[in-house]
Amino acid sequence: MPRTSAPDIFPLMQSELERIVRQFGADTGSIHIIEDGILMLKAQVGLPPQIIEIVSRVPIGKGMAGLAAERNEPVSTCNIQTDESGDVESGAKNTGVNGAIVVPIRNREGEACGALGIGVYRPYDYSEEETDRLLAEAANLAG
Numbered sequence: 001m002p003r004t005s006a007p008d009i010f011p012l013m014q015s016e017l018e019r020i021v022r023q024f025g026a027d028t029g030s031i032h033i034i035e036d037g038i039l040m041l042k043a044q045v046g047l048p049p050q051i052i053e054i055v056s057r058v059p060i061g062k063g064m065a066g067l068a069a070e071r072n073e074p075v076s077t078c079n080i081q082t083d084e085s086g087d088v089e090s091g092a093k094n095t096g097v098n099g100a101i102v103v104p105i106r107n108r109e110g111e112a113c114g115a116l117g118i119g120v121y122r123p124y125d126y127s128e129e130e131t132d133r134l135l136a137e138a139a140n141l142a143g
Contacts, residue, residue: 013043013141017116020137021045024130026118028097031141032065033114039065042114048071051095063089065115069101072112074131076101079123082139099124101131105138116141 013031027044032039032055039058047055055063055130061070068075077083079098082090092100097119105114116138126134 002113016137016141017043017045020116020134023137024118024134025120027121028095028119029121030055030117031067031105031114032069032117034060034069034112039069039115042083047095051124063092064100064102065117068104068115068117069112071102072104072106072110074101074103074135076126078125093140095119096121098122099126101126101134103134103138105142107142113142114138 017029017031029044030041030047031043033042034040037060039060041052044052050093051068055065058066060066063132064075064077064087075087077085077088077100080088080095080096080100081093098121100117100119102115102117107113116134118134
């Protein structure tokens, strides 16, 4: 039976995500963890309810989170609304987010086991330093 309600939110991940979103001055954020080959939403900040439903289960390789997990590297865009890279799903425009970045959460072996993403409601290019800081936050989430 397909899931029709929002996913279970894990309190520790939720509080960590809220801290990360504040630290980066972001408007939205999400944490997905790979379970049975699918990215499962475990925490979110600022996502509209209809988007939560869509991103509650993300196939590896689909959308920014799926690509970050598949490639095991950061995926970003200055403006989701005008992105033509092919990395952004058309439905992502419904978030209202412009600048966004998703980094892999890596296990001890360096393999992607999830994805951490943040976004803002304005065009924004995340710097190399910000990307490195977000990767460090993702490493802390992995333990």
